Amino acid sequence: MPITLQALFAPNKLAVQFAIKTLLGGGLALWLALRWGLEQPAWALMTAFIVAQPLSGMVLQKGLARLLGTLVGTVMSVVFMGMFAQTPWLFLLALALWLALCTACSTLLRSAWAYSFVLAGYTVAIIALPAVDHPLLVFDQAVARCTEICLGIVCATATSALLWPMRVEQQLGGQARQAWSSGLQAASATLTGEQQARKGLLEILGRIVAVDAQREHAWFEGSLGRQRARAIRGLSQKLLILLRIARSVRRQWQQLDEAQTRHLQPWLDEVQAALATPDQASLLLLRQRVWDAAHDEHISTAEHYCLARLTLLLDNAMAATLALRAVEEGTALADVPDSLAVHRDVPLALLFGSRSALAFLAMAGFWLATGWISAPGGLVLTCVVCSLFASRENGAQIGLSFLRGILLALPVAFVVGQILLPEWSGFPMLCMALGVPLFFGALGMANPRIGATATSYCLHFIVLVAPLNAMHFQVATFLNSAQAMLIGVGAAVLAFKLLVLRNPAWHGRRLRAATQSDLVRLTRRDLRGADTWFGGRMADRLLQLARHYAALSEQERTRWDDGVHGLDIGDELLHLRHCLAIARAPLDSAERAYLQQLESVLARGPAPGRSDRLDAASEQFIEAIQRQPASDPLRLAIGAVLQLQRSWGKWCRRQEEIHGLA
């Protein structure tokens, strides 16, 4: 395997630095744990390896998440032991339920903090299962595990912050600039046509979500990091709005006839040129000129809408540029928007949770049926793998690379733990025996492509060698725990393989239903923050749909189109409501009637033959608006109503095409 060989024998400078940092952090944790006579020093060493991440903010964030989860898990393990120590099946059932709950919560909470829930789930298994034979000692065990884990976290954080510190927030500037420039490009591509836009849209959505995910880590890197985290939030929001406005300009553009298109083409070219080489002054100048052109007496209504939206596009391009500058300089924006909302699916999360619980119960059944002493070790691993990778699409593959790591760790741990260490004594020798295999493991951890295998190799190597102050070497124990590990991870992989919860068609239907219910809520929802709420959730969904895109047949790809149509309608709806809010015309009853009609139409969803359901309501509402004294926001509102009607018709006709095909 060339990648593995390259990672191990020709690593780059960053990988070597990471390996040295990790090793020193682990060594410090192990020494302190041995010096203080903690019960199982291996846990301190292992924790130092688990929280090791290339960037210091990430280490601190992961460490804190782990600490929080461990504390909750520790308390729960004592509670479970206190309540069910005499009733093994009830105890296992309660544990399975707790695991299901934690897995479900971690799937729902789609941020780096989800790790806390995973930890809260399997820490109970780690502490309570080995203590089943002597329940009275559970409190001591809980305190010991908690101390060891905290020690590991502190040591890993200290080394990663002191030695060659690499900060998330410094990399954030570059990533933000990339996201910004590809955002402007995607907007520019959207202006010209549909086909190029799809790929661009996917790429930029991916980038925005990726940059936004780094925000949580930057939070832990001093006040500059916090300011940047806040500025990133502004940038993600501005870029999402920019993309939606670009789509709306495109929609208006399609309404123009040939003469109008020819008339406006120079403006479009100029805007695209400005987006290709954006600088604030020329954008501002162009915006003013487009705005003046929009208010020319001689142009038609359709042209006016189009130019007015182009102005809005330029406004947002400028706002995005300002937000980027705020990120790069680390100054906070004046108005910080809400963070991007994400799409949450409670039933799916509960299904993931029950899969973890089922795998756990199956292994627990095996344990109780065979009465094998080493089975709890495997049971713990089933919990870990099932809850850590529950929401990953490739859970089974990650589980298999976990298994590969164990297979690699077995011979190395046998040589070190059963052959070398009995001959050697003293901490320096222990460090040498553990350090050399772990150094190569840490080099592998720095490479994302073999990271999972390498991490699993390091952790299981440590578990199998289990350094203690008074070592005891037993081949039988070693073989038993090796088997238990293989069976435990095997059971988790089997659960992932047998219970596949990622049916693309079903998943797509759920995403569409969620989009529809969001649209319905958008007719009533408070306008403040509605942009980020809707935009963030839709971005999240479109990304999820896109992940399944390759796996779908041509006919099923319409789900993606469904998502995009939903996005367009929501966008027009927001635009309409903004226009009406600015106009402050006495339109209350007409507006309420129209929105209610819209709500009921959206709630039923698009279907063949429903394309004209909005026509009557739209006509009435436009008449009501036209009775008011004319003003610019009202003119734009009429445009938005017409666009809503058209987008709805298009969505319904798309359904007709699909059903015609079927």
Place this chain on the structure above:
Amino acid sequence: MGLREWALGGVLLSPFLVYVVLALGLTAAVHLLLHLTPLGRWIWHKALFDCALFICVLTLVTLWLGPL
């Protein structure tokens, strides 16, 4: 008479472990055979089928070899 351990260089092995390894090999062979013939197309859930096949083979192996 129940199952007896296997002595392998002084290390006692559970016979069930030997059966499991044997059954794993047999299952892999049957799996390969099924996928080389047109029969493999009739399987609905590949992982579930393989799992069930393994249990069947393991049962047969245990019954057939019995206590060694």
